[in-house]
Amino acid sequence: MQSLTIHEAAGTTGWSPRMLRYVEQAGLVAPARSASGYRLYGAAELQRLRTLKELLAQFDISLSDVAFAQRMAGAVDLRDAVEGWLQSQAERPQNVQAEDWLRFEQEKHERLLAAVA
Amino acid sequence: MQSLTIHEAAGTTGWSPRMLRYVEQAGLVAPARSASGYRLYGAAELQRLRTLKELLAQFDISLSDVAFAQRMAGAVDLRDAVEGWLQSQAERPQNVQAEDWLRFEQEKHERLLAAVA
DNA sequence: CAAACCTTGACACAGTCGTGGTAGGGTTTA
DNA sequence: TAAACCCTACCACGACTGTGTCAAGGTTTG
DSSP: OOOBOHHHHHHHHSOOHHHHHHHHHTTSOOOEEOTTSOEEBOHHHHHHHHHHHHHHHHHTOOHHHHHHHHHHHHOHHHHHHHHHHHHTSSSOSSOOOHHHHHHHHHHHHHHHHHHHO | OOOBOHHHHHHHHSOOHHHHHHHHHTTSOOOEEOTTSOEEBOHHHHHHHHHHHHHHHHHTOOHHHHHHHHHHHHOHHHHHHHHHHHHTSSSOSSOOOHHHHHHHHHHHHHHHHHHHO
8 A cells, every 4th residue: 555644644745734634625635535534645645745835835825826726727717707807907008919819819719628628 | 187086986996995905005906196196097997996896706706816816927937836736636547648748838838938028 | 275185004803824733533553 | 452543623823815994194176
């Protein structure tokens, strides 16, 4: 068996057991469960936990920021709404060329395809 | 002059003056200023404020979520780091085809170009 | 000039985030 | 079977979000 319990996983990732449960609740890293309900962390989860910790520290962002990014990545309508809103500011003055619009629309379609696939 | 003061802008957007200052502090809608420092809301700002309100209500997201999305849109390194992390989960099991990687890399490069342009 | 605005800064307060505990109750294992 | 785990469900507490209100002082305008 190459799965660690929550306490062992905490030891090798730098998170506390308490935080591992919290991260799971946030929907970011959900380990498998044993028959009796124990969390079983595999190599993939451990790696994700380590890189997550690094991500938060490096950019000084929060778990909820990453959770929001994840939600956006999975919900095309949300993502398009937010990106559309952001698009409406930045370069309204002068520097909006037709090409920007084309690319924006094209990427939107690609995302739609990706979401369906 | 087609610019409204903060109180007038509040009236036509549904935000309170207090919240308009808060939204500005969050970096989301920054109106121009008069010589004496008064906030001057133009048509573009008013529109952005209305659609922002709708965006928050429709998806039940927070100002800080939108602020984070804006930060990601402007910082390629942050965006790539977060998307890369998200990429590392979802479909690790079986359904990762080479095409997905190609598209991911290609979009990364496009974003780099877009950021420089 | 006085009323009615505007500005920044501060206090307040409920709600959420990030964390650590603790309690009551199963599971594993020496 | 008893120690050492694990689980869920709470309480607590500081920091931040969202929002209102108030204070001290400048600006616009009837």
